[in-house]
Structure formats: C-alpha cells, structure tokens
Amino acid sequence: MDKETQPPAASSHPRHHAVPPYLLAAMAACDGAWEAPESMREIISSQPTLDKADGPVSVTRTRIATRARQTMLLDQALLHERSTAHQKLTWLIEPTGRLNRIISDAQGVEITPGTLIRSEGQKPSADIDVNRAYDGLGHVYGFLADLFKRNSLDGSGLVLRGTVHYGEHYDNAFWDGTQMVMGDGDGEIFNSFTSSLSVIAHELGHGLLQYTTNLQYQGQSGALNESIADVFGALVEQFVAGDDAAHASWLIGKGLFTKAVTGVALRSMIEPGTAYNDSILGKDPQPATMAEYVKTTEDNGGVHLNSGIPNRAFALFAKALGGNAWETAGSLWFNVIATRTLPENADFATFAEQTLLQARRDHGAGSAVESALKQAWDTVGVVPRLKENDDE
Structure with missing residues (x-):
C-alpha cells in the first residue's frame, strides 16, 4: 500500500x-x-x-x-x-484504483471487524455469507466505477470492509462510519442480511454520502439521507440484474423476509406503505405523499418513514423517462450530491430545487427530463423553491 x-x-x-x-x-x-x-x-x-x-x-x-x-x-x-478502538486503528486506503475488499467474521459476537476470512483476490469461502458480502461489495464498487468513474466510496480507493455473523440472530445490518456490518437474522422473521444486494448497497450508500453530501441525520435531511441510500441500493441491484425502470421491482430488501412473513421487502420505493402487512410486523407505515407526512420524535424525526416520499419521486421520475434508471435519473441524483452544493440540513423542497437545477444544467431548461422531474415532485406533494428564471 x-x-x-x-x-x-x-x-x-x-x-x-x-x-x-x-x-x-x-x-x-x-x-x-x-x-x-x-x-x-x-x-x-x-x-x-x-x-x-x-x-x-x-x-x-x-x-x-x-x-x-x-x-x-x-x-x-x-x-x-461506538468503540474507541476504531479511532486508534489505521485503516488502509488503496489509491491505485484497484478494488480492495476485506471480509471478516464476528462469529456471533457484537464486535468488529472480527476474524479475517476473505480478502481481495482470494478464492471463495465455504461460508455463503462471506461470499455474498464479498460479491455485494464488489458490485457496489463496479457500479461506482462504471457509471460515475468514481474510485470507491470516497473517490480515492477506500478499502471496502464487511463483517458477517455479527451478534447472535442479529436482526439488522448497518454502516458504522468505517465499514458494513451484517447480522444473520433470526430465521423466523429475517433471513441473513447478506441475502439482499439492495440492503448491502443501501448501507454503502450511507458511506458514499459520508464522503460527498453528509446530510444531517434528523428530520427531512435525515429522510433524504435514507432516501438517497435507498436510491443507491435500488440502482445497484437493477444494474447487476439488468432491469430497466419499467421492469424493476423498486423494492429495498426483497428476499430478506422469511416465508413466514406476509410481505415482500422492507420498503417499496414506487408504492410506499405496501411492502408488508403482517400479523407481527403490522402494516408498512411509510407515507407516499406530503399529505401523509409523519411527525414524530422517534427515529431521528421519522427518517426511515418519510424517506418514502422522495423515494417515490425518484421512482416515478425514472419510470417516466424510461430505459435504465441508473443512467439519466441516477446520474442526476449522483451529481446533486457529488457537487457538494446541497446544504447538510436540506429539506425536501431544497433537494427538489437542487435536482431541478441539475436537470437544467445537464439537459437544458424546459427539457423533457426537467418536465418529468417536476411532475414527479408534484405527484408526491413536494413544492421546490425554484423560480422560473433560476438557471444556476
């Protein structure tokens, strides 16, 4: 190195x-x-x-x-x-543009990173979770490199690290600021969290935001943080599967629930509030429009709930354009966060404004892209603070 x-x-x-x-x-x-x-x-x-x-x-x-x-x-x-041990570690950056993945095993304990199992270029492990994590990190790296010419999450070759088998029957996955962590699920409600590429890419999407527009994790800016990570997760999964916007599921966490659950995923981007309706989990409470916006003090002001609103706007926008969602629609979203002009405390209206300005810069004022985007924001009830003569 x-x-x-x-x-x-x-x-x-x-x-x-x-x-x-x-x-x-x-x-x-x-x-x-x-x-x-x-x-x-x-x-x-x-x-x-x-x-x-x-x-x-x-x-x-x-x-x-x-x-x-x-x-x-x-x-x-x-x-x-969050363990001060992380602050004392020196983490390696690979600056040469090569993909560099490190997968470790927590062996059922709540520790990170755990025991090294597979590093870049090594043969597949006998452990399916190790291999799915390894492949998932690779798909994210490839998506960024192919579509946006970006070298890993930070643009400088950040090593992609993942820990599997975190905790005992741990029902979650997360990005902790330095790496991806995946639980095994309980086998009754949740399968292993390595089983969903959209979840892996979603969590690494938080890492991408950390190195671009680090939106405050509270209220509407926090919901945008979650939504942009969902967009990233959906696009990576669609890119790998070769699904265009019309045929994509627009589900986050598809396959994560066991067969015992009445539901298809954690969230639906195209139809928020419909991902599950189960006797234990209840009904998916995500709102689809601003008229249903949830005001709560829990979950940092409802960041996972209200993210359904900008999620739906993106999915409607991508479907209206047709073709592959990661191309025009995905590039526009990426450019908004990569230019670092978006305030860290941006609300939905501010983000909508920035996407429309980006549409004008990329495709011209009055373009079909701008019109489709305006319609998407209007459908979900978000009113951008955009004047007709704004061009920058």
Missing part, C-alpha cells in the same frame, strides 16, 4: 440501520410484554396485533420479541459508545 489514512471516527457518525426502529418495535411488542415509548405508539397503534390477526402464526412470539428488544437495546447503547 502506498498510503495510510485515518478515517472519520466511527463515533462521529450515526449507525445507519437497514431495519428501522418502528419495525423492531412492532416485533418487540408482539408478545404484549413490552410497551413502546409514547412517541412510538402513534406509529404502531394502528397496526394489527397477533391476537387480532387472522390465520395461523408460524413463529414463536416471545422469542421474536426478545431478539428484537436485544437488537434495539444493543443499537441504542452502541450509538453512544
């Missing part, structure tokens, strides 16, 4: 989780022994309980609730405590 750098301390960045806290809360409350915080009750109060649900229940409620509580408590504790 030609260069060593110190990454931002992990404790200075929030842990970005694939499974939102409102979904974990529904799981933790499923045996009736756990009471959700006051500010969370409004989100889950309308969701059906097990006692009212129709049909057989094929999972053990107490076991699910216990695991969900453990996951929530662990996440809350580590938010404030």
Whole structure:
C-alpha cells in the first residue's frame, strides 16, 4: 500500500440501520410484554396485533420479541459508545484504483471487524455469507466505477470492509462510519442480511454520502439521507440484474423476509406503505405523499418513514423517462450530491430545487427530463423553491 489514512471516527457518525426502529418495535411488542415509548405508539397503534390477526402464526412470539428488544437495546447503547478502538486503528486506503475488499467474521459476537476470512483476490469461502458480502461489495464498487468513474466510496480507493455473523440472530445490518456490518437474522422473521444486494448497497450508500453530501441525520435531511441510500441500493441491484425502470421491482430488501412473513421487502420505493402487512410486523407505515407526512420524535424525526416520499419521486421520475434508471435519473441524483452544493440540513423542497437545477444544467431548461422531474415532485406533494428564471 502506498498510503495510510485515518478515517472519520466511527463515533462521529450515526449507525445507519437497514431495519428501522418502528419495525423492531412492532416485533418487540408482539408478545404484549413490552410497551413502546409514547412517541412510538402513534406509529404502531394502528397496526394489527397477533391476537387480532387472522390465520395461523408460524413463529414463536416471545422469542421474536426478545431478539428484537436485544437488537434495539444493543443499537441504542452502541450509538453512544461506538468503540474507541476504531479511532486508534489505521485503516488502509488503496489509491491505485484497484478494488480492495476485506471480509471478516464476528462469529456471533457484537464486535468488529472480527476474524479475517476473505480478502481481495482470494478464492471463495465455504461460508455463503462471506461470499455474498464479498460479491455485494464488489458490485457496489463496479457500479461506482462504471457509471460515475468514481474510485470507491470516497473517490480515492477506500478499502471496502464487511463483517458477517455479527451478534447472535442479529436482526439488522448497518454502516458504522468505517465499514458494513451484517447480522444473520433470526430465521423466523429475517433471513441473513447478506441475502439482499439492495440492503448491502443501501448501507454503502450511507458511506458514499459520508464522503460527498453528509446530510444531517434528523428530520427531512435525515429522510433524504435514507432516501438517497435507498436510491443507491435500488440502482445497484437493477444494474447487476439488468432491469430497466419499467421492469424493476423498486423494492429495498426483497428476499430478506422469511416465508413466514406476509410481505415482500422492507420498503417499496414506487408504492410506499405496501411492502408488508403482517400479523407481527403490522402494516408498512411509510407515507407516499406530503399529505401523509409523519411527525414524530422517534427515529431521528421519522427518517426511515418519510424517506418514502422522495423515494417515490425518484421512482416515478425514472419510470417516466424510461430505459435504465441508473443512467439519466441516477446520474442526476449522483451529481446533486457529488457537487457538494446541497446544504447538510436540506429539506425536501431544497433537494427538489437542487435536482431541478441539475436537470437544467445537464439537459437544458424546459427539457423533457426537467418536465418529468417536476411532475414527479408534484405527484408526491413536494413544492421546490425554484423560480422560473433560476438557471444556476
């Protein structure tokens, strides 16, 4: 290696989780022994309980609730405590443009990075989770390199690190500011978190934002942070599968739920609020328009909930354009964050304004691209602060 750098301390960045806290809360409350915080009750109060649900229940409620509580408590504790050991490590940067992946195994313990299992160029492991993580990181690197000529998340060849088998039956995956971490799932609600490329790419999308427009993780700017990561996750998955905008599922976390769950994914970008409707998890509470915007103090002001609004705007925009979503629509979104002109506390209206200005710069004022984008924002009820004579 030609260069060593110190990454931002992990404790200075929030842990970005694939499974939102409102979904974990529904799981933790499923045996009736756990009471959700006051500010969370409004989100889950309308969701059906097990006692009212129709049909057989094929999972053990107490076991699910216990695991969900453990996951929530662990996440809350580590938010404030993110191991100072990370701050003392020297993390290597590969500046030559070569893909460099390192996959480690936490072996069921809540530690990172764990034991090194597979590094760049080594043969596949006997462990499917190691190989899926390795491949997933490679797909993200290839997407950035091919589409945006970007050398890894930071543009300077950042080593892509992943830890698998984190914790015991851990029901989540996250980006901790330095690497990707994946739990095995409980096998009853969730499969292994290496099983979804959109989830892997979503979490690495938070890493990309960390090195471009590091949107504040609160309220609407936090929801944009989550939404842009969802866009990135969906685009990587579509790019690898070769799905155009019309035929893509627009699902985040497809295949992550076990067959016991009545649902298809964690989130639907094209139809927020429809990803699941399950006796334990309840109904997907994501809003699809500003008229349904959720005001809450939980989840940093509803960052995983209200992200459904800009998610839908992007999906509608991409479908209106036709062809591959990662080309015109994806490039426009990427250019907005890569130029670093977006305020870190941007709200939806500010982001919409910046995307429209970017459309004018890339395609000209009054273009079909700008018209499709205006229509998408209008459909979800976001009004950009854009004057007709704005051209910069």
